[in-house]
Amino acid sequence: MVIQPMSRPIYLDAHATTPVDDRVLEAMLPYFREHFGNPSSAGHLYGWEAAAAVQQARVTLADAIAASPEEILFTSGATEANNLAIKGVAEAYYQQGRHLITVQTEHQAVLGPMRYLAGLGFEVTELPVQTDGRLDLADLEQAIRPDTILVSVMAANNEIGVLQPLAAIGALCRQHQVLFHTDAAQAIGKIPLDVQAMQIDLMSLTAHKVYGPKGIGALYVRRRNPRVQIIPQLQGGGQERGLRSGTLATPQIVGFAKAVALALADLEAESARILALRNRLAQQLGVPGYTDAPQPGIWLNGHPHQRLAGNLNISVEGVEASALLLGLQPVVALSTGSACTTAKATPSHVLQALGRSPDLIAASLRFGIGRFNTEAEIDRVAAHTLTTIATLRQSRRDYVGSTHQLLESVKQSG
Numbered sequence: 001m002v003i004q005p006m007s008r009p010i011y012l013d014a015h016a017t018t019p020v021d022d023r024v025l026e027a028m029l030p031y032f033r034e035h036f037g038n039p040s041s042a043g044h045l046y047g048w049e050a051a052a053a054v055q056q057a058r059v060t061l062a063d064a065i066a067a068s069p070e071e072i073l074f075t076s077g078a079t080e081a082n083n084l085a086i087k088g089v090a091e092a093y094y095q096q097g098r099h100l101i102t103v104q105t106e107h108q109a110v111l112g113p114m115r116y117l118a119g120l121g122f123e124v125t126e127l128p129v130q131t132d133g134r135l136d137l138a139d140l141e142q143a144i145r146p147d148t149i150l151v152s153v154m155a156a157n158n159e160i161g162v163l164q165p166l167a168a169i170g171a172l173c174r175q176h177q178v179l180f181h182t183d184a185a186q187a188i189g190k191i192p193l194d195v196q197a198m199q200i201d202l203m204s205l206t207a208h209k210v211y212g213p214k215g216i217g218a219l220y221v222r223r224r225n226p227r228v229q230i231i232p233q234l235q236g237g238g239q240e241r242g243l244r245s246g247t248l249a250t251p252q253i254v255g256f257a258k259a260v261a262l263a264l265a266d267l268e269a270e271s272a273r274i275l276a277l278r279n280r281l282a283q284q285l286g287v288p289g290y291t292d293a294p295q296p297g298i299w300l301n302g303h304p305h306q307r308l309a310g311n312l313n314i315s316v317e318g319v320e321a322s323a324l325l326l327g328l329q330p331v332v333a334l335s336t337g338s339a340c341t342t343a344k345a346t347p348s349h350v351l352q353a354l355g356r357s358p359d360l361i362a363a364s365l366r367f368g369i370g371r372f373n374t375e376a377e378i379d380r381v382a383a384h385t386l387t388t389i390a391t392l393r394q395s396r397r398d399y400v401g402s403t404h405q406l407l408e409s410v411k412q413s414g
């Protein structure tokens with residue numbers, strides 16, 4: 001295949017981040033320029049128009065998850081929202097109990113604060129998952145104790161795209177009077193979310209996985225039935241009813257709401273389009289679960305259907321993902337596992353939790369299909385991936401073959 005030096009690789013890393021949609025950027029620009037005021041400036045027009053824009057965004061985001069506007073707190077992203085939810089609840093409720101439950105496949109932005117609290121003397125249960133990546137509700141029910149104060153289970157996994165049964169988890173938590181937090185960073189704008197129907201008490205959101213800007217997110221905190229308490233983790237000017245101080249980032253907030261509104265307006269049609277692209281890619285690569293003729297040595301990681309439409313995570317037997325990525329990168333930009341874990345080059349804790357062998361974990365690829373991908377791109381990626389796999393496997397066979405010959409000739413001469 002001829003590589004054109006001027007063309008940029010096809011972007012298939014939508015779980016790491018997404019580009020800002022032009023319509024989102026357009027909505028943001030006035031709030032950098034003429035409407036630059038501080039929403040907390042209560043004495044003049046600049047402040048009022050910024051405050052009005054923030055309030056409108058709050059309403060849009062609340063509507064998106066069936067919450068009320070005053071239940072939305074703006075944060076710098078889902079990492080901060082997760083920290084605020086988990087540490088904030090732990091500090092508010094430690095006199096009722098010091099046991100927290102989460103799941104082994106959570107994002108580091110949940111596992112990190114959980115382990116931090118464990119270091120302070122809280123007790124944390126990290127539940128295993130089934131081989132398809134889904135939480136077993138019986139495991140959860142067994143783990144809940146009289147001193148459990150919080151259960152945190154993500155909506156959609158950032159590596160394998162697997163969706164957790166939020167409504168069933170919410171019902172179980174409500175029945176046992178335990179608060180339920182969900183990290184919905186990958187889910188907002190991709191699947192319907194309803195904090196009432198799903199009985200969710202706290203939910204973390206972020207803009208940059210849904211074609212909004214980086215550096216803005218939100219935490220939903222339930223105010224009624226039950227009223228959830230959190231202790232603020234940042235002290236300062238008392239913004240967000242004292243729960244999250246810091247000047248509100250008006251342009252980012254406006255962009256966040258616009259991004260979510262756009263995604264929800266087109267949720268069904270766009271999910272169907274992306275699902276068709278994902279299934280097409282999976283079929284061309286011969287991934288079991290998507291084709292009647294699976295390719296030997298290709299493994300699917302995670303449940304075939306209870307997953308985000310745009311996610312495909314596979315392991316390719318007999319190749320190193322790092323070599324595969326290097327071969328793929330002129331044509332396609334994707335990741336092994338999560339962007340954050342890749343930087344540390346540690347094996348994926350998510351694939352470990354699925355019970356995958358170290359070899360298959362080291363040979364995993366995560367395709368993340370998004371709004372701007374086309375069928376032609378998918379076909380090009382599939383073809384190039386197959387060629388690259390075949391080349392790597394052949395060079396490995398050649399290497400093993402030549403080693404074998406060398407050993408034979410040593411034996412004969414010896």
Ligand SMILES: *Cc1c(COP(=O)(O)O)cnc(C)c1O
Nearest residue numbers: 077078079107109158185186206
């Ligand atoms: C991206 C991501 C985060 C971190 O969100 P930021 O807004 O980048 O801090 C947390 N959880 C999940 C599941 C994610 O995918």
